[in-house]
Amino acid sequence: MTPISPVVPVYDGPGLSSLMPTLLGVGDESWLPEPCRRARSVVLLVIDGLGWEAIRSRPEQLPTLSSFAGGSISTVAPSTTAAALTSITTGVAPAHHGLIGYRIRVDGSVLNALSWRFPDRAPPDPSSVQRVAPFRGQSVPVVTKYEFARSGFTQAHLRGGPFWGWHTVSTLIGECRRLSDLGSPLIYSYYPGVDEVAHQYGLESSFYESELSFVDHMVKELLSVLSSDTALVLTADHGQVNIEPESWLGLSAVEDLVDECSGDGRFRYLHSRRGRAQDLLATAQDAYGAQAWVRSKEALLDEGWLGPTPTPAVIRRIGDVVLAASDSVAFIDPKLPGEARLRSAHGSLTAAEMEVPLLAHRGLRA
Template sequence: MGDHPLIPDYGGACIASIVPALLEPGPTTPPWLPAAAVEADQVVLLVLDGLGWDQLQDRLATAPTLAGLDGGPVTSVTPTTTATALTSIATGLTPGEHGVVGYRVAVDGEVLNVLRWSTADGDARRHIDPEQFQTHPAFAAHRPAVVTKAEFASSGFSGAHLCEVRFNGYRVPSTLVTEVGRLLRGGEPFIYAYYDGVDKVAHEYGLGEHYDAEVAAADRLVGDVLSVLPPGAALVVTADHGQVHVGDRIRTLHRDLLPHISYQSGEGRFRWLHARSGRAPALHEAALAHHGHDAWVVTREETIEQGWWGPAVSSAARGRLGDVALVAREPVSFHDDADSGPFVLVGRHGSLTRDEMLVPCLVGTG
């Protein structure tokens, strides 16, 4: 997987730079963004959740539409997880600035599941206000039209990263295309669209034939969106993260770590360990000894000093990090009994490997 983590290119070819380049362009177009996107009269930004650059390159024959678009790879953010990455795309900010620093984050001694907006006690919207958790405006306060699944519009996570946008819900992929076409005909200058199928299939089935079929389906979706672009419009396709096929390579924490741990947050490929009082150094030492062969074992301060979260880290963001992180560099996942879902995840993400970090930024025109 690589000897060193791939640090996001904050300020450069990174998903956090896409929306600022489209909505508030500077005097020159960034070299990583095809000029057609900036010069267009109307722009559709389509996020294909879970489609990594390397996974796409391995499947160009089954994705001819995507293969024919202009552009290349950009980096995701830390960690390579949907909650953090979508917030960076929408706000144009680094995780250190917006503070949504993971899928499961520490909040006043609880662990908040950001996508479900829940804690161990259930729905967290009553005591963790999404709009106060993440206070920066989405899309530089332009209030664009957003096309996403209808059930997402009222979620806590949407309140945190898509506050005050104009929601246009869809139920199935065909209606995503219909909604985008309707909005384009209505003259919308910028439309944000989100599709989660690739990620869902990767999680449940891994990167085998089911994933291949879903990438082909997503490619047809891109073709359908291109077909409704009027002259002078452009489609920008990106993703929030890539994927790794983990399968049953699940690692249980070594017993020597357990006396030092209060609780865990994060996710399988970016597992935060929160130390008991005074035990952070011992926890770090034990984690290095027993899991250093599978993971980059780093302290909170090391991740901040090395720029994993961006050049600036707010006090709120810092307070949501753990003491020691196990960041998988091999195709493994670190188990936490409190981190579970309706099925065992086969494909995963979250770490800073190339497969997870690089995503496409591709442009096509009407």
């Protein structure tokens, strides 16, 4: 028996998918940190992979962030970049926007949502896979890495607003200052470094500690150039779990029942062979139930993990069985064995993955 319960996302109140509508003035803002209320301009900084656990447990690396007002909120499920960033920008749950994992089964093939590639054919039009207008159709300036400008994933979750690409962190800071000083009421900015370092080196490495210290310095510098009537609001798409090499588990117990895998290492969708869904569920529960929350597609939807009222397209994309890791393990997709080189992972519903910061501080420039 799994000794802990999953942290089910909040979709109808203070949670990551409600943040953008609230910042745009739709709905009750009483749950937002006080510094972002009545601000002339808001800079939303999304730091990929910086979960609440890192902020709570490592104040020595994060003294600036530790001084911010606010606390933790829940991200979405799966707790992974494609799903969560799209929920931030669209303001809806994965059940509605449809980017339900790192790799998604779309029209009979598995789409890598971040590289926006199929293995066997041309990729789809991003707006046909994710149909919800980002930023509720408003023109919100986006400050993110320059090389993301033409990617399919960028078109899926950031289309419609002016794009300002940064090459270095100093230009991220400079663009946010410039746009705020020009009067933009809301600016969306994104930094991926914490997630990248965690995946390569793990959460217990000196490299990860150094990256946290670097991020804190970056935030301090950003605060110093923002005016006092501008609020810096900081959040993340997900937290992380450290994964040792031997904790990447194969799926040999169910391989004869699985047609294909999708999703993430810690939120693995298993698409059954025709007519074998019930056999797959029973076998997966026996083989992996001590290390994961094993759910059928129907149970996943009934429990609302992906959000309310899933679209027909989303229902088709979900595997017949889902393995959501509860222990510090991840499940290897046989078609993506290189994923097992990652030293941290996310996607599941543990507190370390699901709890993300929602913090705010006014700019320090007079």
